[in-house]
Amino acid sequence: MKLVYTNQNLAQVGLIQSYLAEHDIASEMRNQHASSVMGEVAFFSVWPECWVADEDATPAKILIDDLNNTPTTTEEWICGTCQETSPANFAVCWSCQTPYTLVKT
Numbered sequence: 001m002k003l004v005y006t007n008q009n010l011a012q013v014g015l016i017q018s019y020l021a022e023h024d025i026a027s028e029m030r031n032q033h034a035s036s037v038m039g040e041v042a043f044f045s046v047w048p049e050c051w052v053a054d055e056d057a058t059p060a061k062i063l064i065d066d067l068n069n070t071p072t073t074t075e076e077w078i079c080g081t082c083q084e085t086s087p088a089n090f091a092v093c094w095s096c097q098t099p100y101t102l103v104k105t
């Protein structure tokens with residue numbers, strides 16, 4: 001297994017997982033319960049992590065790079081898939097999880 005993504009925000013790691021799943025890459029989340037023990041690990045942060053099989057690490061990283069390669073826009077954007085409006089700082093549609101990079105015009 002290889003670590004391909006980690007973020008302080010559990011929901012963001014979850015989004016990465018579903019994004020990878022859509023591309024047929026199975027992933028495993030670790031440390032997802034870290035926040036419940038935060039008080040005991042105050043001197044270093046334990047962020048939720050997304051792990052994939054060794055052979056999936058390279059394609060997974062490419063997908064995640066694409067996903068992160070996003071919004072420097074300061075305006076809301078409209079999802080081309082479901083037509084919902086997402087805030088500028090969202091890299092994926094809040095409603096259907098379509099990445100901004102795939103739906104922006």
Ligand SMILES: [Zn+2]
Nearest residue numbers: 079082093096
């Ligand atoms: Zn959408």
